[in-house]
Each structure stands twice: as C-alpha cells, then as structure tokens.
Amino acid sequence: MTHVVTSNCTGCRFTECVTVCPVECFHGDAERLYIDPGLCIDCGACIPLCPVKAIYDLVDVPAAQREWIAINAERAAPLPVMRAKQAALPDAEAQRVALGFA
C-alpha cells in the first residue's frame, strides 16, 4: 500500500516532505513529486510536512483525486529520487496562497 501525492503539488514542489521519508521513495520531475508505491511503508511522516496538504494515505485519497494513485505508481520509479530539500519553484508561494494555505 502507499501514500499518494495529489494535484496540489503540481507547480509547487516545496519538497518539505522528502527529508523525513525513511525509504527515499519520493521521485520528482520538473513540476512535482510522486511516491513509489512499491517502497512507501505508510509511515505517514510526510503528510503534516506538506504545506499544501497534497499527500494522502491511499485509503483517504478524496474521490476527485483518485486518478493520482495510478499516476504516482506509473511515474515515480523511472524518475530520479528526491532525498534532500530543493528550492521551491518560483511561483510556489503564490500558488500556496491561491490554494488557500497562506
């Protein structure tokens, strides 16, 4: 089973989440992150660190976001592992405000 990064992450990539992951299962492209479901141990540590509440326990993913379950599973593994915190994308702060997490 796994945790899932949903839509709020796109264009944001604060990457607060990756430093706490014990199994380095976050992978990223230019825009956002994905969790490798084969490795995630469901520890839940990343959830409270995400400033835009993008991460859910698979069991809790809202109906409108469930497409992200398959997208994480498909895209994560081939992309590079993200272990250290990166600089957020330039528009991340504005997007956070727009998403209502000021």
Added chain:
Amino acid sequence: MATIQETETTVLGACPHDCPDTCSMLVKVKDGRVTGVQGNPDHPFTHGRLCAKTNHYEERVYHPERLLYPMRRSGPKGSGQFTRIGWQEALDTIAARWKSIIAESGAQAILPYSYLGHEGLLNGLTVGDPFFNKLGATVSERTFCDSGACTAYIMTVGPTPGMDPESLAHSKFILLWACNMLSTNAHLWPFVAEAQRNGAKVVVIDPFRTRSAQLADQHIRIRPGTDTALALALMHVIIRDGLVDRSYVADYTVGFDELVEHVKPNTPAWAEAHTGVPAAVIETLAKEYAQSQPSAIRIGVGIERSAGGGQLVRALSCLPALVGAWRKPGGGILQLPLWAFPMNWPGLQRADLLPPGTRVLNQWELGRALTGALELDPPIRSLFVYNSNPLIVAPDQARMRTGLAREDLFTVVSEHFVTDTARYADILLPAATQVEQDDLMFSWGHLYLTLNRKAIEPEGESVSNAELFRRLARVMGFDDPFFFRSDEQMMRESMDWANPALAGITLESLAGKGYARLNLPPADQFAPHANGGFPTPSGKVELKSSIAAGGNFVLPVFRQGSNEFQDGSPAALLPTWIPPREAPKSNPALAQRFPLSMLSPKSHSFLNSEYANLARQVEREGPQHVLVNPADAASRRITEGMPVMVENARGAFRAVARITEDIMPGVVLAPLGYWAYRSAGEATPAALNPTAYADLGRAPTFSDNLVELRAAP
C-alpha cells in the same frame, strides 16, 4: 506545520505496542477528544514518524465496536452474545467463582494468560504477576517472542545491550538476519540507510524478498530452519582463512580451540546442501563480514522459530567476537538493547509471593491443558486473559477452541475489542487504550526511556490494567498496600533509579520532554565490549558456554519471576547444527504429504492480531492471503487470486493465493493476525503451527512447519 488552534493541546505519549521502536507519540487533544497522533519530530529515533499500525490511533480509541463496559455472556460460548453489566457485578462474579474454585481445587486451577499486548512498565508484561503470584495460580510461562534468543544470547555474551541500535550508522557491513526491518523495526532503517550511503554493504538473509531485502545490496535466500548451517560455515571459513581477530579472541573469549575443531566439518559445501545457499556465496559473505569492520548483525525476533533456533542465536552471538567486531561502535550483534534498562524485575513480578512448588505451564500447552489432553491435577477451571489473543496467535487453534468452549471453564477476558478469544469469555472487561492512561515505557529497540501521559478520560468504563488488578486485589480480599499503589508510585518502584544508566533522569524530568536517553555513551562512542567485559560467568564471550552446562532454561522474566520447574534438558556447549523437524530433507515422509514450508510473520499493518479488525489496516493488507512461488503454484494448478486451502495434519485455513517470485520455491508465506470470525473460515495460520519447542528457551517453532496447498472447494 499546521498552526495549532487555541483549544488544541498536545500531550506527550508513547506507543504501547510490542515493537522495538517504542515511538514517542504526540497526541493532539481538542475538547477532551483525541483528534490525531503524530510521531515526535524531536525524538532522535522516532524522527516524526509512527507507522502503518498507529498513524490513526484515534480510530482505535473511538471505534464503534470498542468494548466499553463490562459484559456477561448471554449466549452459548463463542457466540459473541453478551449483556452489559456493572463493574461491581463483574468483579463480584469473578471473586465468587474464584473463591469457590480455590476452596474446591486450589488456586492452581486458575491460569492467567497474557503477553505483551501492552509493553509498559505499569500495564504491560508484568502487570498481573504480583496478583497471580499472591493468589498462587498456575504460573504462565510466556515464550512467545525472543525467549529462545535470550537464553542463547545470555549463554554466549550475557545480558548486555551490546550495541546501541543507532550505532548501526557507523557500521561498515550490516547483516539483517531474519529481520524484516521495514515492517517490524522501521525506525532503525534510516541508521542502516545512512551506513549504506557511507559505503556499508547491507545483506539480508531471508527466505522471503522482504521490503528490506529490496533495499539491501544483497539478498540471500535460505531454506527455512537451516540458518545454523550457514552460521557455522561462516565460522569455518573465517577460521580456515585466518580471518580471525587473534588478539580479541585470545583476550576476550573462551573455548576457541574447541570451536576450531567443532566447525571443521561445517564446510561451505556442507552448508550449501542444507541451506540451498551456494558455497561461493558463503565464502564471499564470510570474507566480507570478517574484513569490513566494524560489522553488525541485526537479528529479528522470528529467528528462533525452528527446532534449532537457539543454537542459531548461539552461533550468531559468537561471530562478532571471532572477527573483533566488538572493538568499535557499530560492531557486534544487536539482539535486545532492553538489557541496558535497569528494571526492578523482582519488584515488578514479586515472585517472592509465589507459594513454593507452584506449577508452571507453558503457553503452547493451552489447547492441551484446557481439553484434558495434558493431565493436570487440578485441571484448569478458570482462565484469565489480558494483553493477549491466544486463539489467533498461539498454536493448536482447533484444540484451544474446543477447550474454550467448555461450559465449566470460567473465562475472563480484558480487551479493547471482542476478539476471537473474547467471544468465549464468561465475563468481558473493558481495557483502556494508551491515550487514556499513564505509563512508563522501556524499549527493546533503542536506549530511550519514554513517558506516556494520559491525554483523555477513559471512554465508557474502560480501565487501565494497573487499575484492573487493583480492583481484583480488592475483591479477592488482599490487604497488602503493595496491591493498591498509585500509578505514580508504581512507576517510581519499577526501576532502579540509583543505577548509573538512569543518572540525571527522574519522572519529573521525563515529564518535560517525554523521553530521555539512558546515561550511556553516544552512539558514535558506544562500544561497551571494546575491551571485553561481558556479563558472563567468565567475563568473556563464551564460545563454549558454561551456562549451557546447566541445561536449557527460560529466563524468569518470561515466567512471572518463577525459577521452579525449569526445562533442564541438555544443551550443547558449542554452537551446534540441529536440523529442522519439518523439512523435506530431515523428514521426507512428512514432506511427501506436506511438501511446503510455511512462514507466518507479522503483517505490515497489523501488530500480531491487533489492528486486523480496523478498516484502514485491513483495506491496506487485503484478505488473508498466502504467497506462493510461481513454480509451486503451477504444479498445483493454482492461479493468482484463487481461493486455496492451506493445510497440514494440525489444521487448515482458507486464503487467497498471491503468486510471486518474492517467495522462494518450496516455501509459502501467510501473514498472521487476521481474525477468524471475520475471515472466510474458522481457522487462521496459527491453526497449522506446531506446539513443539525450539531447542532453547522454549521458543515456538512456527517456522518449522510443513503444509500443502490445494484449490479451495
């Protein structure tokens, strides 16, 4: 982090479970209700993480099916029909029945049954021991977990913490032996990963490609129950090739010359025939283990679960001394760092209250004891179960069910939920959860003492185990004030606070941060045996064990403090190969009928049977399943997702087949924990497990178990 609203407070707690990680838990409370829990980000071992079991602990606390009031049985035994009663009625009923049983048959007709359903010093392993010892009930020998490894380890290196788990970060070579760390000891993994990033090689030895094996540098598959052959062959190569740390061995071990002769026949080729591990792999493993210092071995608790499990841990406890691994932080063997905690075991268990000659009954005997298959005088007339769910976790399930169904057996169960065992109770008592009680937690996986503070008032009429035994002492007419101590007084008397390991730590100081590291050197300096100093009779690593000369035994801590009626069977002085009882090679006749070895480890999201009734965890794990290698599936015409029966002469259970190369040919794996009355069938994997003891410490032999699979009707 989310901003904390004014009315929300955070209470410092500790995970109560029988897990080495003993996490420091932040409990969020709003308007008297727990709104969530989180791993403490400040705790150096917890690191802001809990786990798949406990992330939503509030779902356990507020579950609609939680047992909140005392109940009396109102239907046939096992029907799960109960009627609410008051505490006084429950206690009066228990006292009346017990007093008449004691008058007619003596107190030994009463049997307590418990283990580590809670791990706290107040509410855990020992909470009922003073009460039942004073009562003179039959002593319960509780060897669920690590008893065999403890006996073997103590025979070799003595009760030493040995390694600081955090010092694995400084290891150059890490051998994870029968340890699925990412499921059962997950907070240790980051220290292993750090070592790995710094160039250490991580090798996993397991019949199953665990999550840990996926992240390791090498995974060595081994036939279940044959690991001692591999360990002895490692010694053989290390000695043959001169990879021994001569001066360490000369100064700090006894019995080396005899060991040299003893392991001469244990060549890699010999070991390959037993283990299935190629001789060349054994040669390389021995060299790398010996030459990459400091090297560490982490053993899992399931390692002891075959006929020779004790000798396996004897052999593994010898290895670090041979290669001088103990010289540096990050070297040695990691068994139970629990030995670092200066517990007041005599005060916790009060074996001094036990009438001399009180009989001892091992927990694997429950089915036989309840059905008369084991002759007992007096027979067991009353069973008191707390902190345990034997019907799902103990062997001999079918017989146990027959015994529990006895109309004349007076059974009391204290629980959070109506488990399979609880369904057979005459009286049910509601137990508090961890957020509803105080406790002080040791750890068997790190060196921190953790305080758990009560966050909310108990739901319904649930009570802590400490309070349960105060109430029982009252109705049984005990007058010793010891039985009526407050929680705080019990905490104060649970440890030896004058011990240097607790210097600077008080209950008051713990209240501030919630935890404290024992007063021991930091992980990068922790090498207590760099210059010997082992707590054995000789003060050295006993390759040839003087304690073994006294025969097999179970540590008194696992038997309510009693040291009477010990096993006493002979134990080899040098680590010795004992083949599995049930394996194609050692028992071909049995293997004709039941050719597959079954393992039944803990599930990732359950802790034994705990959480296996909660929707979140069950959704993650899916229904009871069994992992089968494609070759074994094909020869039985079993396809993915097919319902199958897993069976042997002891029992049968139903499961869904999952076909995967992750499990080696000839082996099947069925995770334990599923509740029988909620699953497809009457039985669960424990129904197939043998009751036979392992060679040391009366460990179970659940992984020494031949079965067969067939398509379900």
